[in-house]
Amino acid sequence: MIDASELSCRYNERAYSNNLSFHITAHLNILGANGSGKSMLARTLCGLLPYSGSLTLNRQELATLTPRTIAQTISYIPAKLELFDRYTTVEEFALLGRYPYKEPYAAYSRYDRDAVQETLTALGLDRLKKRRVTQLSSGQQQLLLIAQALIQSTKIMVFDEPTANLDPYNTLKFATLFQQLQRNHTTVLITHDLALVQHLQGSVLFLHDHTATFYTQTEEFFDNDNLNYRYRVAFHPDTKALLYE
C-alpha cells in the first residue's frame, strides 16, 4: 500500500530521515526519541512535505498525486485540535471530513450529512453535536478528530501521538477504539507510549540518528535486549512492567 525506498525527508534545511526503506501493508508503529523525525515522516506520508527518493501510494508516486486524491486515501489525526474559528460546532467540524468528496462549488449533500450523523452516533458524540468544538474536553476533542477522519473514509489512517494529551482512562479507551479501527484500516501510529504499542499488532519502525530500523513484528522490538538498547528500559521478568534503567 505505502512503499518507501531510499526516502529522505528534509524540512527547514534540516534532514530528518535519510534513506529509509519500508513498506506498509497492514499496520505500522513508528517509535523514536524526540527530534528523531517521527512527525516529519508522518507528514511526508500525507504529502505535506517535499521528499527525495521514492514514496508510492498504491503504486503511484505520492508527489504526482493531487491533494484531493491523497485526501481520499490517507487521513491524518493530529495530536491536538487547533482551531482559529471558535464558533464551529461538533457537527460542522465533522462535516469537513467530507470535503475531499464534495463537488467543487457545491454545498455538502444529504449523503454527507447522513454520514456525519452515523459516525457521530457510533462514537457516542451524537448528544454533543450542537456544542462548540472549543467546549469539548481533550478526550472528546480527540474522539471528534477520529470521527472526522472516519467520515473522510480513507483506507489509511495516520495517528500523530494520539495519547499525548490523554489521561490514563482515555488512553485505555483510545486503545480499544484503535484496535477496532485496525480491522478495517491500515494504520500508521506515531507514539512514545511503549505500553500502548506493546498491545498492538503490526510492525515497528524505530527512528534514530536519521535512519531507521524496521521490525516486522512488535514482539521483535519488545525483545528485552533490544528494548534496553533502544530506550534504556526493560520489562520486569515477572510482572512484565516497564522498568527504567
Next chain:
Amino acid sequence: MSKTTLLGILLAMAALSPFVGTVSLTLTDIMTSGTLSHRIFFELRLPRLLLAFMAGATLALSGLLFQTLFRNALMTPYTLGISSGAILGAGIGMKLGLGSVFLGIGAVSLFGFSGAVLTVLLLLYLSRYLQYDRNNSLLLLGIALSFFYTAALMILYFLSSAMETQMLIRYTMGSLATIGYTYPLIVGITTLLLLSVLHVKRYELHLFALSEEQARLKGVHSERLRLQLLLVASLSIGVLVSLTGPIGFVGLIVPHIVRRLYQKNIARLILPTFLVGGLFLVVCDGIARSISIGSDLPIGLVTALLGGPFFIYLILKQHH
C-alpha cells in the same frame, strides 16, 4: 444586543443617512425632479451612500479574510502595506502636480491605485522566496514595507509646500465624497467580485480556519487558493484606497462584531459581514455629515470614535 436589533437599528439609520447633512432633505423635495434637493439627493447623497456601503463591505470582508488566512485577530486589510503603498502613490501623484482626469478618475487616484497594485506584486514576488512559515513572514514583509513607505512619505511631506502637505494629509484621513456614479460603480464591481469569490470558497476558508496544513490534508490546493484570495482582496482594497483614501477600523472591528453577534463558523459569516460592514460605514458617514455642518468630518475619525467603544462593550459583555 441581538443581531436582529442591531441590523434593524443599522438599517433604519442607514435609510435616514442620505437625508441629513449640510442641507436637510425631505421625501417630497427629492421626488420633484428639477429641484436642487432632487439633484443633491440623486447626484451626491445616493452615490455617496452606495460608495459608503461598498467601501464598508469591502473593508469588512477583507478584514474577515485576512484574519482567517493569517490566523491573527489583529489583522486589518491595511496590515500588508497595501494602503501605505496607495498613499505613497497618491502622494507622488500630488507632488507631480497631476490634476488631469481619466475616465472620471483623477490622476492622483490612478497613482494611488498603482501604488497599491505594485505593493501587492512586490509582496507576491518576495513571497516566492519564503519557504517556511510563509504566513508570518509575509506579514513581517508587509509591515516592513509599510515602514519603508511611511518614511518615503515623510520625505514627500518634507519636500512639499504647506498646501500640498495639507492635501496629502486629507487624503490619508479618507473621504467618501463623490459626485455621480463612477466611484460607486467601480468599487461596487470589485466588492461584488470579492463577495462572490469568498462565498464560493467558503468551505475552503473554513478548512483554513483549522490550519493551512489541515486544509491541504483535506485536499485543498492551499497555495493556489491563498494566492487567489489574497489577489482578489488586495485588488479590491487597492481600488478602494485609491479612490477614498484609507478608512480605518472597519476592517478590524466589523468581523469581530459579526462573529460575536452571529456566533457562527466562518463559512456562514460572509453575507452578514458584507451587510453589517456596508451598513456600519453608511451610518458612520451619516453621523459624520450631520455633526459637522459645512465641512466634511473625516470618516475614519467617526468609525474609530463609534466603533471603539462598541467594540470594548462587546468584549466586556462576553466576559460576564
